[in-house]
Amino acid sequence: MTPPIIDTKRLYLEKITEKHLENLYSLLSNKKVMKYFPSTLNRDETKAFYEKIQERYQDDGYCFLAVIRKQDKSFLGICGLLKQEVENEVQTEIGYRFLNEYWGKGYATEAVKGCVEYVKDKQLADSLIILSVPENIPSVKVAKRSGFSYLQNTIFHGLTHEIYRIKI
Numbered sequence: 001m002t003p004p005i006i007d008t009k010r011l012y013l014e015k016i017t018e019k020h021l022e023n024l025y026s027l028l029s030n031k032k033v034m035k036y037f038p039s040t041l042n043r044d045e046t047k048a049f050y051e052k053i054q055e056r057y058q059d060d061g062y063c064f065l066a067v068i069r070k071q072d073k074s075f076l077g078i079c080g081l082l083k084q085e086v087e088n089e090v091q092t093e094i095g096y097r098f099l100n101e102y103w104g105k106g107y108a109t110e111a112v113k114g115c116v117e118y119v120k121d122k123q124l125a126d127s128l129i130i131l132s133v134p135e136n137i138p139s140v141k142v143a144k145r146s147g148f149s150y151l152q153n154t155i156f157h158g159l160t161h162e163i164y165r166i167k168i
Contacts, residue, residue, distance in 0.1 A: 004068075005065055005118070006065065006111075006114040006115060006117075006118050007114070008110050008111070008113070008114040009110065010069060010070055010071065010107070010110060011067055011068065011069060011070060011076070011107065011110055011111055011114065012068050012070060013065035013066065013067055013068070013079060013080070013111060013114060013115075014065060014066050014068060015057065015065060015066070016050065016053050016054075016063075016064060016065065016066050016078065018050075020050075020066045020075065021046070021047070021050060023066070023075040024046055024049065024050055024078070025041075025043055025046040026099065027077055027078065027097055027098075027099055028040065028041040028045070028046050028049060028097075029041055029042065029046070030099065030100065032100040033077075033097055033098070033099060033100055034097075035136075036132075036133045036135065036136040036139070038157075056082070056083075060081075060083050062080060062081040062124075063080055063081065063082060064078040064079065064080035064082070064095065065078065065079060065080040066078060067079050067096075067098070067107065067111050069102075069107070075099075076098055076099060076102045076107050077096065077097050077098030077099055077102065077107075077108075077111075078095075078096065078097050078098075079094065079095070079096040079097075079098075079108070079111035079112060079114075079115060080094070080095065080096075080115065081093070081094060081095075081115060081119070081124070081128075082094075082095050084129075084131070084156075086129065086131070086154055086156060086163065087154055087163075091127075091128075091129050092119070092124065092125040092127075092128050092129070093128070093129050093130060093131055094112050094115045094116070094128055094129075094130055095130075095131075096108050096111060096112060096139075096142070103138065104138075108138075108142045109142050109145045109146050112130070112142060112143075112146040113146050113147075115128075116128060116146065116147070116166060116168070119168055120168050125168060126167065126168055127165055127166060127167045127168055128148075128165070128166050128168065129148075129151070129163050129164060129165050130142075130143040130146075130148050130163075130164040131154075131156055131161045131162070131163060131164075132161060132162050132164070133159055133160065133161055133162075134153075134160065134161075134162050140162065140164075143164040144164070146166070147166050148164035148165060148166045149164060149165060149166070150162060150163075150164055151163040151164060151165045
């Protein structure tokens, strides 16, 4: 087992390695999961996504992490910190995507709160954001349940997104 980076009541979040490639493909090729993204990813695109994560680990020191349920070691999705340029400023975002069979069980909120605590403990940022398209109501609910407040709308990757922020 890869040592967890973040440990919560029901989950641990670990670095994404090659052992997660098939899980990553299941996540990123899932039409329900990717509903609010431009498209699903095929195997080659998933491999490129994986390689980008590895680059961000090297360059930024963090990125998406695999979310694993402690109870049975199931891969639930990804959640982690991302450097993003938003409103002409580099900000730290918490991004997350979960397999649809795990929606509505509080896992995303638990993982996001774990990331917030990690940032506090490591003193990585003064604030964090979550970006969500307004139509993605479940994502907005996760942001609000995790203590983030609506800040403003912005254009991000050509689409209107809502910015939610939490001060650390």
